[in-house]
Amino acid sequence: xxxxxxxxxxxxxxxxxxxxxxxxxxxxxxxxxxxxxxxxxxxxxxxxxxxxxxxxxxxxxxxxxxxxxxxxxxxxxxxxxxxxxxxxxxxxxxxxxxxxxxxxxxxxxxxxxxxxxxxxxxxxxxxxxxxxxxxxxxxxxxxxxxxxxxxxxxxxxxxxxxx
Ligand SMILES: [Zn+2]
Numbered sequence: 559x560x561x562x563x564x565x566x567x568x569x570x571x572x573x574x575x576x577x578x579x580x581x582x583x584x585x586x587x588x589x590x591x592x593x594x595x596x597x598x599x600x601x602x603x604x605x606x607x608x609x610x611x612x613x614x615x616x617x618x619x620x621x622x623x624x625x626x627x628x629x630x631x632x633x634x635x636x637x638x639x640x641x642x643x644x645x646x647x648x649x650x651x652x653x654x655x656x657x658x659x660x661x662x663x664x665x666x667x668x669x670x671x672x673x674x675x676x677x678x679x680x681x682x683x684x685x686x687x688x689x690x691x692x693x694x695x696x697x698x699x700x701x702x703x704x705x706x707x708x709x710x711x712x713x714x715x716x717x718x719x720x721x
Contacts, residue, residue, distance in 0.1 A: 559628045559643075559711040560669030560676070586614045587621040588634035592672050594720060597632055601716045604631070604638040604653040606694060612651045615642045619649060626671050628708040630715030633672050641712035645705050652689035655713050658698070659686035666707055668721050677721045681707050 591597060604611070611631050619629050619642050628643030639654045662683030669676040684702045687709060691697050701709055711721065 559708050560625055560671065561627055585617045588614050588618045590618070590622075590671050591633050591635050594673075596635075596637075597672055597715065597720055598718045599632070599637055600718045601630070601632055601637045601639045604640045604690075608636070608638050608640050608653065609692070611636045611638060611640050612642065612653070612692065615640060616649055616651065619643075622671060628712045629671065630712045632715055632718075639716045641709070641716065643705070643708045643712055645701075651692050652687070652709075653691075653694065655687050655689040655709065655716070657682075657685050657710070657713060658688050659700075660684070668707070668711055670711070670721055673720060679711075679721045681710050685710065687713075 608631070611634075614634060614636075615629050615631060618634055619626060622629075628641065631638045631640040641652050641655055642649055644650075660682035663680055664683060665678055666681045667676050667678050683706065684700065685706045686698060686700045688696070688698050714721070
């Protein structure tokens with residue numbers, strides 16, 4: 559999901575598939591998928607073999623840091639239920655996230671790295687999310703406000719829902 563602040567009006571930088579070596583670790587910045595028929599598919603459950611997907615997602619999110627605050631795996635061409643997002647300044651990964659409680663509907667305006675422009679959508683102010691963390695441990699956590707909005711946008715991607 560985009561920041562709707564001034565940096566969001568800048569055109570998204572385009573990255574082709576790129577390798578970069580940092581601290582001896584090969585990083586993989588993946589190309590952003592913009593094919594809406596691919597993005598409209600429901601994603602499959604994520605498994606241990608998606609740890610690499612999460613790594614690539616984090617690298618790709620970092621490469622788009624100026625304008626992007628969250629991504630789902632299908633945006634890099636992997637149709638699995640993995641999302642990454644900024645949570646109070648730190649990147650967080652969720653496998654198989656699902657919203658189990660929600661409250662406080664409001665109308666938001668969002669942008670997406672995979673889509674042109676911004677669109678209006680309905681979101682919840684507070685959500686409780688069940689997911690697996692990077693160690694594939696089950697977790698339940700409540701989020702509010704901006705972070706909750708990003709998570710809802712990315713979980714929608716897992717359902718094949720675009721704003
Ligand atoms: Zn999006």
